[in-house]
Amino acid sequence: MPIRRFHIGEEYELFEVFHSAVHLVASRDYTPEQIDAWAPAGLDMELWARKIRDIKPFVAEVDGKVVGYADLQPTGYIDHFFVSGYHQDQGIGRLLMSTLLSQATTLGLRELTSDVSRTAQPFFEKFGFCIIEERAPKVRGVVVPNAFMRKLLP
Numbered sequence: 001m002p003i004r005r006f007h008i009g010e011e012y013e014l015f016e017v018f019h020s021a022v023h024l025v026a027s028r029d030y031t032p033e034q035i036d037a038w039a040p041a042g043l044d045m046e047l048w049a050r051k052i053r054d055i056k057p058f059v060a061e062v063d064g065k066v067v068g069y070a071d072l073q074p075t076g077y078i079d080h081f082f083v084s085g086y087h088q089d090q091g092i093g094r095l096l097m098s099t100l101l102s103q104a105t106t107l108g109l110r111e112l113t114s115d116v117s118r119t120a121q122p123f124f125e126k127f128g129f130c131i132i133e134e135r136a137p138k139v140r141g142v143v144v145p146n147a148f149m150r151k152l153l154p
């Protein structure tokens with residue numbers, strides 16, 4: 001499965017991945033109110049596109065369709081990490097994480113960090129991340145708890 005950099009023009013495809021990941025998967029661990037605040041259907045697509053171009057994620061593709069994406073900032077911070085709700089448990093998250101880890105090595109980073117949803121915490125733990133702090137950020141006025149996690153790199 002190819003993992004490559006995001007291309008301009010794919011922003012809406014990434015929104016669909018994000019939206020299905022939150023509504024079909026993270027909805028196990030959050031209330032409907034929290035899910036709607038986190039991934040509203042009527043999200044401003046201009047702002048969304050700007051955000052995606054800003055974080056410059058890697059994307060995973062199956063049959064020419066984007067099924068997952070994740071970014072790595074120069075500081076080692078992972079801002080977005082989502083696999084489509086229709087493509088879970090197929091090793092796509094593992095491939096994306098391996099890409100971020102080898103990119104981190106290339107960049108000489110000492111640590112990776114992320115604010116991780118309840119849903120993704122066991123996945124991040126599997127890859128050696130530890131919880132540093134439980135947090136309760138507000139998203140569009142609604143508290144959506146997550147945890148700040150860190151993985152130290154050799």
Ligand SMILES: CC(C)(COP(=O)(O)OP(=O)(O)OC[C@H]1O[C@@H](n2cnc3c(N)ncnc32)[C@H](O)[C@@H]1OP(=O)(O)O)[C@@H](O)C(=O)NCCC(=O)NCCS
Binds near residue numbers: 025117
């Ligand atoms: C977390 C997420 C990215 C995992 O993606 P995925 O493609 O389903 O994961 P993979 O199939 O690559 O799984 C890799 C390994 O992690 C394990 N794993 C994945 N999700 C897990 C979970 N929630 N709990 C425990 N283990 C999990 C898998 O069993 C697999 O283990 P194995 O290799 O020993 O079989 C995906 O479930 C997701 O997008 N979740 C919802 C959105 C979200 O909360 N994103 C994070 C925002 S910070």
